[in-house]
Amino acid sequence: MSEILFLAHRVPFPPDRGDKIRSHHLLKGLAKLGPVHVGTFGETALDMAQKPALAGIAKTHALIHRAKPLPLAGAEALLRVRPVSLTAFEDATMHRYVAKTLTNHPVETIFVFSGQMGQYIPDGYRGRVVFDLCDVDSAKFEAYAEAGQRRWINRREGRLLAREEERLAHRADVTLLISENEAELFRSRVDDPTAVRLRPLGNGIDAAFFDPAPVALQPDLEEGEDPQLVFTGQMDYAPNIAAAEWMIEEIMPALRKTYARARFHIVGRAPVKSLRDRHGENGTRVWGEVPDVRPYLKSADLVVAPLLIARGVQNKVLEAMAMARPVVLTPGAATGIDACDGEHFAIARAEPASMLARIEVLLAEPERARAMGRAARRFVVDRMSWDGVEAALAELVGKRASARDAA
Template sequence: MGEVLFLAHRVPFPPDRGDKIRSHHLLAGLAKLGPVHVGTFGETVQDMAQKPLLVEMARTHALIERSRPLHLAGVEALLKGRAVSLTAFDDEAMHRYVAKTLGNHRIDTIFVFSGQMGQYIPDSFEGRVVFDMCDVDSAKFAAYAEAGQRKWINRREGRLLAREEERLAARADATLLISDNEVDLFRSRLTRPDAVSLHALGNGIDAQFFDPGRVTSHPDLDEGEGPQIVFTGQMDYAPNIAAAEWMIAHVMPALRKTHARARFHIIGRAPVRVLRDRHGEHGVRVWGEVEDVRPFLKSADLVVAPLLIARGVQNKVLEAMAMARPVVATPGAATGIDAAHGEHLVISSPDPQQLLAAIDRLLADPLHARAMGEAARRFVIERMSWDQVETELAELVRGAELPIDAA
């Protein structure tokens, strides 16, 4: 096959958060097929330090620092009638890199990772376009508005993003989403569903890295007297914040009536102040960013994913399952993971009493909890490897006719 131009809104190194994990593995899979050129953005010192890894993997690259303040992007978006998400990632240097790359190299395919980067596809490009939406961002903003969060802004963003998502899907030869549920949701929102080619391409898990046999336990959790409950994720991300607050307010007080020493560990970078202020309340410990999440998972009595708003496959759930931990997840958090309720994990409605009952049952039966964790690890090894994802990706990029999710 020819060369690929890979455009991602965040530099896909290191693979230490949901979108970076997916973009990293997709880029690695594409690099096995032929030369890749990478256009991407960095926001932090750590992001900008990833240049050597891009040099190693890509034939050419542009790692551009994105420094425009969000409030200025918001003002510009309002004046231009554009979505804030698009305006925030509109950069002249990236436009120049794309034009130069297309002019100097035989690019057969442009692979767009996330909707913010579709604006860089020239109208004149005649090659193959693959658009990885991951999940339906416009629906997420609509859900925020429905939940009462900045209603006017989020409703506007959802409406404008929906328009851009449909434009890109119609432009692309193949549009990827992370699960069959997301495919169905996106199709239901299209004005012309017959004009797009939709495919579900799930996430994988590196079960060799997330292996409880490769790490030691965490001493603070192992020495605790009560059950240790763990929740992981990017802790300045609105759905994770809402889930952690909900767990603190509605589940932990009741759980500590029967397990007085129960602890709820919130683990992940950039915890917002509203979470930091809950540290110590109802057995809560807010750790922030940690060097390695695996010892926390290994030492957890169980892992929870009580997401009230969720899009796509949750890496946090796959990581806990790979670490052979029993997981209690809400339906949204379990989306796209074709695991059996009661065998590989427990799926509980986002009702405090039902989720509490699910936790109590697992804590009361440690043999069953251990067997569930072991079954979960077997499931992800057998069914959710990145090798399988890369095989499906190669067929899509080469233009093979994979089964299209039927309406």
Template sequence: MGEILFLAHRMPFPPNRGDKIRSHHLLKALARLAPVHVGTFAETQEDRDHHGELSAIAASIHMADRTKPLVLAGIQAVLSGKPVSLAAFHDRGLQSWVEQTLAAQPIDTVVIFSGQMGQYLPDSFDGRVIIDLCDVDSAKFEAYAEAGNMAWINAREGRLLAAEEERLARRADVTALISESEAALLRSRISPRAEADIRVFGNGVDTQFFDPATGLDQAPYDHRGPNLVFTGQMDYAPNVAAVERFTHRVLPELAARYDAQFHIVGRAPTDSVHELGKLPGVTVWGGVPDMRPFLGAATAVVAPLSIARGVQNKVLEAMAMARLVVLSEEAATGIPAQDGQHFLIARDDAAMVSKLRDLLEGRRDGRAIGAEARQFVANEMSWEAIYEQVATLVQPDGKNSRAA
């Protein structure tokens, strides 16, 4: 095997949000197989501060600054007939670096992380192509449009992204999705004549890092009553909708009966999320240096997502911390755990209230379910176990060229 070109739409360090966690571990797995050249985007100073960590694992790097305003990306998308998602991540400097790297280095495999980066793959490349779409992103925009959220814009984005996803699946030797439901959805959108190789490459969790026995005893909550916690990137629309749903439809009864408080923990909260923090019983923490104390001190972790594509890292991390998770069916997608044994699925708001009441009144043993959850993810969904799948994606014979 030669060398690998890895293209990711976000800097894989630090692994502090869902897509970055996945790309981070995918990169680490690839680096075990062969030298990896990395092209990516930096969005924040925090990204740039981790350049040294990326340098330690990569053979070469091009880190483009993602500074293009969304309005400009929208104009470019309309003029070019492309999705806004592609226009937002198009950079001439990165395009030039990709072309030069492919010409100068012995690269026989290109691994593309997320559909936005497929535009950088030249038609002339005749080596092996692996595309990790994670999930069928077009379906998310279609759902936004169906819900009446900027319907024309999101319908256009969904339609054009669906065409790009089909193009990439036809172009790739292997297209990876995060769960069987996402893989089945993509297969249903592609003609059987395309003979696309679509496989599942699941998400994992670092069970050594997310471990309730790590000695993180400092509880961040002063409140002595039940502390219910939601974690996630808080400028991501499905997360915003989830915390608004919980605050207005679930929390009031729990706060009145049990003095429960709701804690929203995660980076970049929107103005609407900050407004929730002004309500009684709701605290918006924003970004925190370490999520583990917030999870470890939670009475329960909630994930009432209505739109959820792929596997939710927030759920895996809470399970690894031996917390009881009460979640929607959508948030449970792609996690082959058992309802009632490893977490509790609530199919509507009333069910979520009921299951949390069962916990708070002692009819459910949250500690026992949390312990089962921890054992499940340690056995079935650790990143170390998932690393073994990467060689089969990249190398048809599954051999490790560095170990050979």
């Protein structure tokens, strides 16, 4: 098979956060189909230490340190009327790597992971383009604005990013969205939905890794008889911050009227100061980054995913389900997971009374909660494997779509 150029805005190693988990497994799947070249960015020392991992999977690679300060990217974006999120990832070295790779290697497919990397597709490239949008980022920025967060900036970002998303969808042979719901949302936002080819491609879960059987319990969550609630994720990400603060302010005070020593554990890297400052408030413990999230999940009485703004499939939910935990989540956090409310997880409206009610029912009926956890694990093992996702890649990067051949 001819060769593939894979472009990702974050290095796909280690697979330790939502977007990197997806890009990691997509890259592994593509590498099974033929030689892959990888252009990607790193920000931290850990990111930049991933060159051996890239060398082990890619024929060639460029791991470029991205150090452009956000204020500088914002100023450039304002002057050039571009989205900040594109300007932040604009880099001359990456342009040179792409041009050199396309000149020196028989690259038939460019696989673009995330909207930030679409700017690197040369205008004259005539091969196949697969654009993995994952979820509709422009809609996310609009939701931030509607929620009162930096209204002018987020409205502007949403508007300009929507133009770029539509441009890339027209440029691509196929645009991937993480769920049919996201695909429908995207169709509703383009001028001519028939002019773009969209396809849902969900996330998977490594159910062998997220298997509770061999995992030890987390001792700090085993003390006391009152319930332990766990929320996981990247804790400098705005939707996760908002969800954690909502739990602290709206749910935990009411829950502790019934369970005086109930605890809410926030587990995930890079918690912002506003969260760290709330350590101890209403039974909250902010852990920050931990070596392994699985013991925290295994020891939780409930896992919560109270996302008020959510796009795409939430890996944190799949991980908790694979660990056989009962999960209480909002409708947004359940998007793209074709499981049954009340059997595989418990969906609560994004309002305190509904969330509290679903939590308290499961806490009051531990056998029901355990049965939900067992059903959740069976669901992800049977329906949400990465093998199924990887199997779809052969078609996606195979024979060109008839529409592009005709053009």
